[in-house]
Amino acid sequence: MTYCVGLLLNEGMVLLSDTRTNAGLDNIATYRKMFHFEDPGERIITIVTAGSLSVTQTTIARLREAVEDKDATPDTSVILAPTMLKVAEIVGNALATVRREIDEKLSMAQGASATMIVAGQRKGGAMRMFLIYPEGNFIEATEDTPFLQIGEHKYGKPILDRVVKPTTSLSDAQKAVLLSMDSTLRSNLSVGMPLDLCVIQADECKIGTLRRIEAGDESFRNMSDAWSHALREGFSQITI
Amino acid sequence: MTYCVGLLLNEGMVLLSDTRTNAGLDNIATYRKMFHFEDPGERIITIVTAGSLSVTQTTIARLREAVEDKDATPDTSVILAPTMLKVAEIVGNALATVRREIDEKLSMAQGASATMIVAGQRKGGAMRMFLIYPEGNFIEATEDTPFLQIGEHKYGKPILDRVVKPTTSLSDAQKAVLLSMDSTLRSNLSVGMPLDLCVIQADECKIGTLRRIEAGDESFRNMSDAWSHALREGFSQITI
Numbered sequence: 385m386t387y388c389v390g391l392l393l394n395e396g397m398v399l400l401s402d403t404r405t406n407a408g409l410d411n412i413a414t415y416r417k418m419f420h421f422e423d424p425g426e427r428i429i430t431i432v433t434a435g436s437l438s439v440t441q442t443t444i445a446r447l448r449e450a451v452e453d454k455d456a457t458p459d460t461s462v463i464l465a466p467t468m469l470k471v472a473e474i475v476g477n478a479l480a481t482v483r484r485e486i487d488e489k490l491s492m493a494q495g496a497s498a499t500m501i502v503a504g505q506r507k508g509g510a511m512r513m514f515l516i517y518p519e520g521n522f523i524e525a526t527e528d529t530p531f532l533q534i535g536e537h538k539y540g541k542p543i544l545d546r547v548v549k550p551t552t553s554l555s556d557a558q559k560a561v562l563l564s565m566d567s568t569l570r571s572n573l574s575v576g577m578p579l580d581l582c583v584i585q586a587d588e589c590k591i592g593t594l595r596r597i598e599a600g601d602e603s604f605r606n607m608s609d610a611w612s613h614a615l616r617e618g619f620s621q622i623t624i
Numbered sequence: 625m626t627y628c629v630g631l632l633l634n635e636g637m638v639l640l641s642d643t644r645t646n647a648g649l650d651n652i653a654t655y656r657k658m659f660h661f662e663d664p665g666e667r668i669i670t671i672v673t674a675g676s677l678s679v680t681q682t683t684i685a686r687l688r689e690a691v692e693d694k695d696a697t698p699d700t701s702v703i704l705a706p707t708m709l710k711v712a713e714i715v716g717n718a719l720a721t722v723r724r725e726i727d728e729k730l731s732m733a734q735g736a737s738a739t740m741i742v743a744g745q746r747k748g749g750a751m752r753m754f755l756i757y758p759e760g761n762f763i764e765a766t767e768d769t770p771f772l773q774i775g776e777h778k779y780g781k782p783i784l785d786r787v788v789k790p791t792t793s794l795s796d797a798q799k800a801v802l803l804s805m806d807s808t809l810r811s812n813l814s815v816g817m818p819l820d821l822c823v824i825q826a827d828e829c830k831i832g833t834l835r836r837i838e839a840g841d842e843s844f845r846n847m848s849d850a851w852s853h854a855l856r857e858g859f860s861q862i863t864i
Contacts, residue, residue, distance in 0.1 A: 538778035542807040546855050559864050567782040607864050614858025615786050622850045624799050624843060 385574035386417060386434035386535035389544070389561050390501045392513040392525040395554045396585040396592065397503045400561040401432040402569070404576030418580040419444050421451060421462050424590040427506045429462055429471060430582055434535035435498025435518070436486070443482045443498070447475065468504055468512040472522050475502050480520030499534045507589050539571045540564030554583055559607070562597075566608045579604075625814035626657060626775035628672035629784070629801050630741045632753040632765040635794045636825040636832065637743045640801040641672040642775075642809070644816030658820040659684050661691060661702050664830040667746045669702055669711060670822055674775035675738025675758070682722045683738070687715065708744050708752040712762050715742050720760030739774045747829050779811045780804030794823055799847070802837075806848045819844075 388401040401417040415437060421429040431447075433440035450460045458464045465471045479500060486496045502522075503513040513525040515532045525532050530550045533541065543564050552560065558581065568575050577599035583592040597604050628641040641657040655677060661669040671687075673680035690700045698704045705711045719740060726736045742762075743753040753765040755772045765772050770790045773781065783804050792800065798821065808815050817839035823832040837844050 538811070539782055541811055542779055542782065543855070543859075545810055546852055547859050555864070556859070559859065559862055562864065563859070563862075570785055571778070571781050603864060607862055610862045611858065612786055614861060615783070615855070618851065618854025618858050619783075619787050619796070619799065619803070621854060622799055622803075622847055624795070624802065624847050 385572055387533070387537065387540060387565060387568045387572070387575045388417060388432035388434055388501060388535055389531060389533045389537075389540065389564055390432065390503050390513050390525070391531045391548055391552070391557045391561060392503070392511060392550075393530060393552050393554065393557055394550050394586065396583060396588075397430075397511055397513060398554060398557040398561055398584075399430050399432055399501065399503055399582045400565055401580050402565065402575045403578050403580065404574060405437050406574050409573070412576070414576075414578070416580065418582060420582075420591060421447070421504075422591060423463055425507065426589055427463060427504065428584055428589050428591060429502065429504035430584065430591075431475065431503075432501045432534070433498060434500070436496035439479070439483050439486055439496050439498040440500070442486070443475075443479045443500075446478050446482065450474075450478075468506065468509060468514075471504060472502055472512075472514040472516065472524075475500060475514075476516045476520035476522050479516055479518065483518050501532050501534055503584070505584070505587070505589055511584070511586055536568055536572045536575050540568040543567060554585070558583065562604065562607060563611050566604075566611065577601075625812055626674035627773070627777065627780060627805060627808045627812075627815045628657060628674055628741055628775055629771060629773045629777075629780065629804055630672065630743050630753050630765070631771045631788060631792070631797045631801060632743070632751060632790075633770060633792050633794065633797055634790050634826070636823060636828075637670075637751055637753060638794060638797040638801055638824075639670055639672055639741065639743055639822045640805055641820050642805065642815045643818050643820065644814060645677050646814050649813070652816070654816075654818070656820060658822060660822075660831060661687070662831060663703055665747065666829055667703060667744065668824055668829050668831060669742065669744035670824065670831075671715065671743075672741045672774070673738060674740070676726070676736035679719070679723050679726055679736050679738040680740070682726070683715075683719045683740075686718050686722065690714075690718075708746065708749060708754075711744060712742055712752075712754040712756065712764075715740060715754075716756045716760035716762050719756055719758065723758050741772050741774055743824070745824070745827070745829050751824070751826055776808055776812045776815050780808040783807060794825070798823065802844065802847060803851050806844075806851065817841075
């Protein structure tokens with residue numbers, strides 16, 4: 385399993401992914417699930433992935449190939465695509481194609497699947513964030529729903545529901561996604577450290593902060609402890 | 625869907641269930657999911673249910689029939705059963721039988737299923753709480769894991785993880801299950817008010833408190849608001 389979350393805020397975008405993949409509980413590995421396509425100052429696209437590693441790796445590899453292809457066109461390269469909507473379409477089509485190809489090799493029962501969050505901005509355009517479904521269709525984050533989640537999303541949703549708004553600061557947004565991840569890590573063994581955290585400031589069209597948070601990271605543990613403490617304090621003060 | 629939770633604590637047991645059932649989003653109804661078998665002072669058994677209404681209703685009806693049968697034996701009646709373990713077996717067998725019967729009437733694709741939490745105490749015995757699976761097997765709450773959940777359990781788990789211990793007071797326990805339910809209500813439309821809350825004090829072998837919390841209940845709303853406020857306060861004080 386996986387947990388990835390992306391926030392689309394007035395000040396910028398924040399994405400967080402875990403790195404655990406597993407084929408059975410006895411076969412666990414660490415793989416990066418966050419990928420960047422960047423032309424600094426001109427365009428930044430960040431993709432986080434959940435689902436079959438064979439599907440997500442192949443999809444990202446094809447997107448990368450298409451960008452590096454000397455015959456790349458605005459219809460095939462996410463770096464040349466005229467709009468973020470077109471980027472979402474390119475990613476969606478690549479994902480759907482790869483999934484179909486791999487599905488054909490597998491029996492129906494094993495069907496491979498994947499979902500992705502695509503976040504980005506091109507110079508002159510707005511920041512946009514999409515959730516791409518296995519079939520290649522997608523939905524977009526909006527003012528009303530400024531966050532998207534893929535993978536094991538339920539444990540970490542209550543905190544996002546309560547604190548994330550478009551006006552949330554990037555600093556609070558980082559706290560929110562890390563606490564959302566913390567709740568998920570506690571409850572699902574198949575979501576695991578290290579974590580990849582990415583912050584993209586509005587209109588900079590480049591990666592702002594990129595941070596890998598290793599297992600045992602002191603600031604993450606302190607934050608987690610402080611949150612547990614705050615929850616228990618708040619809990620003790622409520623009367624029924 | 626459904627959300628039910630039961631806590632097994634030193635001071636007693638607390639159970640909470642929602643009441644929403646649905647066959648599609650356009651066919652919603654309210655059904656009680658909490659049932660009691662009581663011989664006050666001698667024995668209390670409370671069952672909360674999740675899953676196909678046809679399965680859970682028939683199972684409870686058969687358990688009730690078996691209790692009222694004038695030929696009831698300790699092998700068939702949960703009121704006569706010598707131990708709580710035997711009660712769990714009777715409920716498990718009834719559930720598995722009903723599920724099999726209904727499954728045979730349905731195609732495989734529609735397969736009906738259900739799970740139950742059975743909590744109780746007989747005079748002279750210990751309080752015990754079991755989660756009964758659709759196949760009739762079961763697990764038991766312990767010191768290490770003093771709560772059991774059925775139905776839509778993920779949204780409401782982080783709060784339980786953080787505040788529930790065997791030493792938790794019955795008053796805090798009621799808060800904990802209500803806040804756990806509140807997080808679930810916010811995230812899953814198929815879990816809905818009113819709620820049924822039951823408190824059983826240790827060694828009393830009878831229902832202590834039984835409370836139905838209707839939609840719009842002021843104390844529940846105040847508690848929910850206070851918790852949102854406490855979460856935001858705690859959140860704002862954490863630094864990363």
